Amino acid sequence: MLKQALVLALLAASSATFAGNWQVKVGGSVISATDDTKLNPATTVKADHEYAFTPSVEYFFGDSNVSTELLLAAPVNHDVLANGTKVASLKQLPPVLTVKYNFKNSTRFTPYIGVGGAAFLAWDEKGLAEKVDNDYGFAGQVGFNFQPADAKNWGVFADVRYADLSPKVTLTTGTKFNLDINPLVYTIGYSYRF
Numbered sequence: 001m002l003k004q005a006l007v008l009a010l011l012a013a014s015s016a017t018f019a020g021n022w023q024v025k026v027g028g029s030v031i032s033a034t035d036d037t038k039l040n041p042a043t044t045v046k047a048d049h050e051y052a053f054t055p056s057v058e059y060f061f062g063d064s065n066v067s068t069e070l071l072l073a074a075p076v077n078h079d080v081l082a083n084g085t086k087v088a089s090l091k092q093l094p095p096v097l098t099v100k101y102n103f104k105n106s107t108r109f110t111p112y113i114g115v116g117g118a119a120f121l122a123w124d125e126k127g128l129a130e131k132v133d134n135d136y137g138f139a140g141q142v143g144f145n146f147q148p149a150d151a152k153n154w155g156v157f158a159d160v161r162y163a164d165l166s167p168k169v170t171l172t173t174g175t176k177f178n179l180d181i182n183p184l185v186y187t188i189g190y191s192y193r194f
Helices: 002-018
Strands: 020-030 036-041 042-048 050-055 057-058 065-070 077-083 087-093 096-102 109-127 128-132 135-146 154-163 168-171 176-178 183-193
Touching: 002 077, 020 065, 050 077, 065 109, 087 128, 096 135, 109 128, 109 154
Parallel strands: none
Antiparallel strands: 020 050, 020 057, 020 183, 036 042, 042 077, 057 065, 065 096, 077 087, 087 109, 096 109, 109 135, 128 168, 135 154, 154 183, 168 176
């Protein structure tokens, strides 16, 4: 009986500790490549812009202004263009993990900034792309969350992330180069804190 009471007390304490510390977000994103790659003076290679469903989960550390957020996404299909013509395609997962500072204030508008890391996990290469290596790089984030007056737990958010990603591409011809994508990810959606 004492063990059961102790277990129940620990469960209640842990529930109280974690209540209000988790937030989930459901959004849509535009993944916009900001760079291109010169293979030679006559050939420029670039990844196209894509759209993605991007849920994320965020954990707030107690009553502090610090949180950490993991951006997930459905697989993203990128076309690779050489001088504007599609020459290859690939799929990738773009998880991004950031540590954020939330500027809490007396309003329902909460701006935030974050820094962290991003991954480019590639597969299903087609066309002239024989192999695309995974890549990892720095990530930055800026945005805001807004909670309407009649909302108890939910809100809306918008943010922009930057990721420093240049995966190595091997073509069927044997040519190798770094595909400079370095995307900006523009996201809007709903948030729910529990």
